[in-house]
Amino acid sequence: MSKRNIVLVGFMGTGKTVTGRVLAKQTGMKLIDMDSIIAERQNQTIPEIFAQKGEPAFRAMERELTRELSQQNGLIISTGGGIVLNPDNIADFEKTGLVVCLKASPETIFQRLEKDTTRPLLSGDKKKQIEGLLAQRKPLYDAIKHSVHTDGLSDEQTAAPILKLYALES
Ligand code: S3P
Numbered sequence: 001m002s003k004r005n006i007v008l009v010g011f012m013g014t015g016k017t018v019t020g021r022v023l024a025k026q027t028g029m030k031l032i033d034m035d036s037i038i039a040e041r042q043n044q045t046i047p048e049i050f051a052q053k054g055e056p057a058f059r060a061m062e063r064e065l066t067r068e069l070s071q072q073n074g075l076i077i078s079t080g081g082g083i084v085l086n087p088d089n090i091a092d093f094e095k096t097g098l099v100v101c102l103k104a105s106p107e108t109i110f111q112r113l114e115k116d117t118t119r120p121l122l123s124g125d126k127k128k129q130i131e132g133l134l135a136q137r138k139p140l141y142d143a144i145k146h147s148v149h150t151d152g153l154s155d156e157q158t159a160a161p162i163l164k165l166y167a168l169e170s
Helices: 016-027 034-042 046-052 055-069 081-085 087-096 106-113 126-142 155-169
Strands: 005-010 030-033 075-078 097-103 146-149
Touching (some): 005 016, 005 081, 005 087, 005 155, 016 030, 034 046, 046 055, 055 081, 055 087, 081 087, 081 126, 087 097
Parallel strands (some): 005 075, 005 097, 097 146
16 A cells, blocks of 8 residues: 655744654655755745746746645655645645644744745745734635644654654554
8 A cells, every 4th residue: 555645734934844854754754845846946946936936936836846746655745835825735735645734823933934034925024924924824724634733842742743643544
């Protein structure tokens, strides 16, 4: 039987990449970071893609990569925070994987991203932008069946319930 994927979604700064690393280490499954693949294939950083090609072009790249990855199995997939903007992405990932949303309070996200310069959607007043985007997207993240609230948890503590769920569902 083919192994289902584990797909991590959630707002920027909720720990998708680090949790993905822990899960990959603990399961031996291959880790795929969608932003890294897009940047590699375009030979540009994410801010360069946003600035030169625009956000809609980036969303189309995400959509295409989602189609590709959701046809594979045995992967830990760390998505970009905006993957939920197109419900087709989540529907595709649900077909072959366990989709889990990582959550964190706006304060925690701000603390984690205060010095970050790699998120084009947080290039102004970060606090305001985080609060605004989180409020806008809340219904989309809340619609995901499984979630882990990461405030105060270590990377291992975040990974543990996901592994448990994966073992139960597989
Ligand atoms: C985005 C999140 C980023 C990246 C891009 C847009 C978003 O990924 O895909 O900057 O719209 O939330 P991370 O969630 O890994 O930061």
